[in-house]
Amino acid sequence: MSEKSKFDKVSDLAFRRGLYFPSAHIYSDSLAGFWDYGPLGVTLKRRIIDLWRKTIVKRDEMLEIDGSQILPESVFKASGHLQSFVDPLTECKDCRVTFRADRLIQRRLEKLIPEALPSKELDSLILKNGIVCSECGGELSKVFKFNMMFRFSAGPKLGNQVALRPETCQSIFLDFLRVYKTMRVKLPIGIAQVGKSFRNEISPRRNLIRLRELTQAEIEIFFNPKNIESFTKFDQIMDVTLRFLLVNDQELELTAEEAVKKKIVQNKLVVYYLVLLKQFYELVGINPQNIRYRELHDEERPFYAQSAWDLEIKTSLGWLEVVANHYRTDYDLKVHSKGSKTDLMILDNGEKIIPWVWEDSMGIDRTLFVALDAAYTEEKKRIFLKLPNYLAPIQVAVFPLVAKDGLTEKARTLYDMLKVEFDTFFDEKASIGRRYYRVDEIGVPYAVTIDYDTLKDETVTIRDRDNKEQIRIKVGGLKDWLKLRLNFIPPNQ
RNA sequence: GCGGUUGUCGUCUAGUUUGGUUAGGACGUCAGCCUGCCACGCUGGUGACCCGGGUUCAAAUCCCGGCAACCGCACCA
CATH class of the missing domain: 3.30.930.10 (Bira Bifunctional Protein; Domain 2)
Incomplete structure (x- = not known):
């Protein structure tokens, strides 16, 4: 494992x-x-x-x-971000460890230090109380402020200061x-x-x-x-x-x-x-x-x-x-x-x-x-995303059971019928089992498979991602069947 | 931002110690064959040394720098 x-x-x-x-x-x-x-x-x-x-x-x-x-x-x-979206930092001159200056002082003096206190006052508090690096005892640098906003200017003039x-x-x-x-x-x-x-x-x-x-x-x-x-x-x-x-x-x-x-x-x-x-x-x-x-x-x-x-x-x-x-x-x-x-x-x-x-x-x-x-689920060797239907990025997969005898063409037609209304995925490559596993991994809730019976009676199988069970329904009813299960419908509607 | 560790096909990895390989494998993927329902098999193909510089006849391998990832610290509206 x-x-x-x-x-x-x-x-x-x-x-x-x-x-x-x-x-x-x-x-x-x-x-x-x-x-x-x-x-x-x-x-x-x-x-x-x-x-x-x-x-x-x-x-x-x-x-x-x-x-x-x-x-x-x-x-x-005005919002206060210019002044307060900052961390007052200080670093140890010896071991280079960085501290939040206000919190460091607060811990040492055991009294509340406002975050917005000017750097100079934080400096003097550090100096006055002999606060040193808590890691190595080294001297601390002057407090500097790090503002977490990206700031630059808009337009050709430097005057128009803006921020993201x-x-x-x-x-x-x-x-x-x-x-x-x-x-x-x-x-x-x-x-x-x-x-x-x-x-x-x-x-x-x-x-x-x-x-x-x-x-x-x-x-x-x-x-x-x-x-x-x-x-x-x-x-x-x-x-x-x-x-x-x-x-x-x-x-x-x-x-x-x-x-x-x-x-x-x-x-x-x-x-x-x-x-x-x-x-x-x-x-x-x-x-x-x-x-x-x-x-x-x-x-x-x-x-x-x-x-x-x-x-x-x-x-x-x-x-x-x-x-x-x-x-x-x-x-x-x-x-x-x-x-x-x-x-x-x-x-x-x-x-x-x-x-x-x-x-x-x-x-x-x-x-x-x-x-x-x-959603991530492992079941023996199978990995699948048990996403709610209305979140699944691909909603339905369309597969011909085998890539011969006209099944691919039939499946293509069905895929074309669904692809605009639903997020649909078509695959004819490799064995049917492998194709099921591929779509399991990205959480596709339903796989529609076209087999030899489809050619005779216009029915397809729908395979459920979570329990791998299949049902067989008429092609004519497929869209409504999917619509009912794929869309989010609020409980009271 | 600090310290430690690490960067090889899409993924996992062999090779790095001791410099010289057509850089190997597995999975994936692609083409073909096979395939009547849950990762079958066979054949063939694709595809990588993080970036830059240095040392050297020769660098995936050694050195320096950058970037990234992981862990720890710090930070986190």
Whole structure:
């Protein structure tokens, strides 16, 4: 038996079948943290996003936008990223080990050190308290700030400083007022966006897990905090159970209703969206026992969040953060209102307010990984992806039983009939068994085989990926049979 | 970003210690034969020394630099 970890096996499968692979890899100076999706990966990613649209965005009547990836620096000055999306670092002059300066001082002095403290003050704290390298006792360098945004200039003049957005949501805040005014909506309203974000990570690792260019699907819910008790959608989900890991390390499983009553979560609105996300990941194929919400400690929380929950999924790598959820209050609209000198207040039931914001920030690349990780199945020598039908990149394979006696031609005709409506794959090469195994590995749920009976009575066999069982149906009914089983249909429809 | 280890066909790998090979094999893949339902078999083909520089008559092999991967540390909105 191979000693490979499951993560390696899943990664190997993804490379071998071209789901994703390192970007610009034919060049020897290709960069870590940038990955390309191949044909199957693109389709899988698209299906994950489509599922998100159906089960969250559309279910909740959210509005979707698509904002620029490049934004002027003033946006990030106002949002706080210019100042706070940085790590204050110091390194040992002897052994070159790097430390987070604020955390190092905090640990040594056992008192809270604000992350945003100027470098000079951190320097003097290090000096005054005689703090040295915790590894070798060497002297520490001056504190320097590392900003994780990619910054450059747009246009021919150097003056127009811009940055690649480090999170997609800033566009949602910038566009909020226009969307609100043009779409005739009222609070609470969700604005959603899926797109790329960019972070200059110090050390990207483990292929899709930590990227410098990543795809996020983000939702910002704008609401009036005064009206939170009358949030009626809560009634739809109050009995759903959620697992929590609290800052005091307590683990518990509660219904949404209990979580609100016991004040584990802020309010009904927050828990409603936590439930929607949990249900989404169950549809991605994750066992509910492997989904939990972890409460973030004060020092883990981003600067804009009053409280934060990470949706974590237990994978072959251990618990992995897949969605970051933040209670952003009125922070964002306030700072952009001030930064842009634009009044972002709106009229809600006759009252002028700045809406508050609840955010769900989903990592799509990580979601794709957890989907693969959960779907990966070994059964004797057979490897197959037990993906839900509506996520499978290739939905149906068409095979002639043998490549002779007109079976290939018949199969081709059938393939042509299906290929536009479904993601279909045709293969006549090698034995039928080998062809089944090939498509198992990429999670094709159904294989349609044309045999000698097809020529006589227009029937085909459909072979099921998971149990290898076959049924025989009329060609005429094939499309409807597939349609019924391949599309995602919400439970209440 | 620091330290350690490692880079050979799509994948796994032999060869590197001790410089000289048509760089070998397996799986995959392609062509053909075979094949009446779960990785059959046979024949043939395709396909690699991470990149750059140095040493040498000669470099996959030794040296230096870069890049990447893995592990540990640090970091991680």
